[in-house]
Amino acid sequence: MAIALDLKRPKPISQANAATEDEADISALIARLTAEVNTIACEKTKSIQQITNQMKMLALNALIESSRAGSQGAGFAVVAQEVRSVGQQVETIARELEGQLTKRTGSLMDSIARMSDRSRGERMVDLSLNAIELIDRNLYERTCDVRWWATDSAVVSCAAAPDPTSVAHVSERLAVILSAYTVYIDLWLCDLDGKVLANGRASRFKVTGQSVAHTKWFQEARELRSGDDYVAGDVECQPLLGNAQVATYCAGVRDGGKAHGKPIGVLAIHFDWQPQARAIVQGVRVGAADKARVLLVDSNFRVIAASDGQGLLNECLSLKVDGRRSGFYQGARGELIAFHATPGYETYRGLGWLGVIVSAA
Secondary structure (H helix, E strand, C coil): CCCCCCCCCCHHHHHHCHHHHHHHHHHHHHHHHHHHHHHHHHHHHHEEEEEEEEHCCCCHHHHHHHHCEEEHHHHHHHHHHHHHHHHHHHHHHHHHHHHHHHHHHHHHHHHHHHHHHHHHHHHHHHHHHHHHHHHHHHHHHHHHHHHHHCCCCCHHHHHHHCCCCHHHCCCCCHHHHHCCCCCCCEEEEEECCCCCECCCCCCCCCCCCCCCCCCHHHHHHHHHCCCCCCCEEEEEEEEEHHHHEEEEEEEEEHHHHCCCCCEEEEEEEEEHHHHHHHHHHHCCCCCCCCCEEEEEEEECCEEEEEEECCEEEEEECCCCCCCCCEEEEEEECCEECCCCCCCCCCCCCCCCCCCCCCECC
């Protein structure tokens, strides 16, 4: 079975999010300028009020002096009263101006804050999607690998007749594959009863003769209908591989290597999960100011990868997805939580995983 691998890589995060980062910078600039305008307006209106207070005091003194001058100061008293009245009007206008400016700039700053929060949330959602897309494309290639190698002549021959010669030959063949594909911990060829016939790192992992019949991935692989089908297992610690975190992918080995041949065995490939997933989540450029934790979680919201390396396979998040495939919201402690469900890639449908980013308030 010939399988063409699509090795295209997703758009770099730095390019994909350049626009949103520019928008965030512009929002921050507008917010700063608005705050400066508000400060200047308040300072100037206070200066006007101080001047009008001085005018009122001068007018009051003029009225006092005009009363002492008697009838000769009557005309001056009228002028002083008008000056006092003008001062009161200016003071009223200054107060109204300060109130209106403060209200308008306050509303503008609130709108900018909401816009900035929305822009930041959308950027985090995009980054969450980028992380889960990267792992999807990576795991799609794993499904191609297992279906391809299940048709290898050495694998088919050993599954059909597992004698010492064929076992030694297939072990050598699996070892050659492992030397070229460093993302795998080990490759196992199993018979239909779940017994491991051979593996690629026989000197490191003594798994030959062990039974994996109880595992979910083997039971599902044994029921596959054709060589075009595969099983993608959940991330787990594999005791036979030193409790390494692996994502196991399986395909049926069939008589003659034909897609619809009779099942004669199962090929299981163990993807070295932890370092590969860690490289992806730690490569997401969220920015130091965001103080964000980048995660991959499975369909039960169990943490299967974390940029801080904490909670792997034992922490479960309380995500509020509300039936959405993507979105963001504010957590109980003010943190921003963004998520995006796996979109799948080509024939890899995904397992209901999500990319998640939890950013400090």
